[in-house]
Amino acid sequence: MTTRIQDSLSSFIKEFKGVILFDEPMSRHTSFRIGGPSEAIVFPGNEDDLLKIFSFIRRKKVPLFMLGEGTNILVGDRGIRGVVVSLSSKFAGNCFKSIVTVKEDARSVYLYAGAGIALAKLLRYTTEKGISGLEFTAGIPGSLGGAVIMNAGSYGKEMGEVIDSVRILDHNAKIKELPAEDISFHYRYARIPAVAVLGAVLRLTKGDTEKIRNTIKENLIRKKNTQPLDKPSAGSVFKNPTGMRAWQLIDSVGLRGTCMGNASVSERHPNFIVNNGGAKARDVLSLIRQIGQKVENKTGVTLELEVKIIGT
Numbered sequence: 001m002t003t004r005i006q007d008s009l010s011s012f013i014k015e016f017k018g019v020i021l022f023d024e025p026m027s028r029h030t031s032f033r034i035g036g037p038s039e040a041i042v043f044p045g046n047e048d049d050l051l052k053i054f055s056f057i058r059r060k061k062v063p064l065f066m067l068g069e070g071t072n073i074l075v076g077d078r079g080i081r082g083v084v085v086s087l088s089s090k091f092a093g094n095c096f097k098s099i100v101t102v103k104e105d106a107r108s109v110y111l112y113a114g115a116g117i118a119l120a121k122l123l124r125y126t127t128e129k130g131i132s133g134l135e136f137t138a139g140i141p142g143s144l145g146g147a148v149i150m151n152a153g154s155y156g157k158e159m160g161e162v163i164d165s166v167r168i169l170d171h172n173a174k175i176k177e178l179p180a181e182d183i184s185f186h187y188r189y190a191r192i193p194a195v196a197v198l199g200a201v202l203r204l205t206k207g208d209t210e211k212i213r214n215t216i217k218e219n220l221i222r223k224k225n226t227q228p229l230d231k232p233s234a235g236s237v238f239k240n241p242t243g244m245r246a247w248q249l250i251d252s253v254g255l256r257g258t259c260m261g262n263a264s265v266s267e268r269h270p271n272f273i274v275n276n277g278g279a280k281a282r283d284v285l286s287l288i289r290q291i292g293q294k295v296e297n298k299t300g301v302t303l304e305l306e307v308k309i310i311g312t
Helices: 004-010 047-060 119-128 144-150 209-226 246-252 281-299
Strands: 019-025 037-043 064-067 073-075 080-086 099-104 108-114 163-169 175-179 184-186 189-191 196-206 263-265 273-275 308-310
Touching: 004 019, 004 037, 004 047, 004 080, 047 080, 047 163, 047 196, 073 281, 108 144, 119 144, 119 209, 144 189, 144 196, 246 281, 263 281, 273 281
Parallel strands: 037 080, 064 080, 073 308
Antiparallel strands: 019 037, 099 108, 108 196, 163 175, 163 196, 184 189, 263 273
């Protein structure tokens, strides 16, 4: 049986340039490979599509969830009520995945990249062009938009350090440019007054391609040796408390390798929970609660989630 939202969306599919899917399993759109169906998932074909969808959501007063590549979320087993909008999928328009040189001089290059482009693809582009500054993103999964919102980082560097401005859709349905100085960047979080991030201008430097490749190679080897990249996960489950490492706290309470259903705390990196095949969100949530309780009971430290829990 279709829902009110699905009936309403069906009425304007014919004037929509993108793709709309109903009752789509979110396990197909998350790196965890876990999650029940979304009431509707929308892949805009262009910015006009995005404005139409946002207008619909405001008019109907339905929940909205913006999805990148789904690399840091856990979707509940019963799925998501409301509308999911993704700019990253192959179904979304190329305008959300474009790369354009805005300006350059003898040392600097300013690149505009759409929010939907995968970080890995963006890094390949900058490497081939001899542009330095994004080497720290090597091995970080997900899209540029998600990386901006999460202020993603690694090896002592974060996205906020290379952002010049962000293109956003604000809460008044206006598309505008937001300079970096108007954004408050924090550890794994950026305070951006927007419904959606559409892209960003990145402030990078000209460099030596071979040196860039070597740095990327070193970073990837380090991640391969320390992270369970061979199994579905959502990356780091908990943020690192100030001056501490979450994985060390988890290890100190003896939870490395602990299983619940078909999910387990990674043997390789205990701040990762992995899907061993057919895991349910309830399995992961049970492990998250167990980790949080045991760490707090033993150390007095309350771990804060880095992974986002969506739906029920």
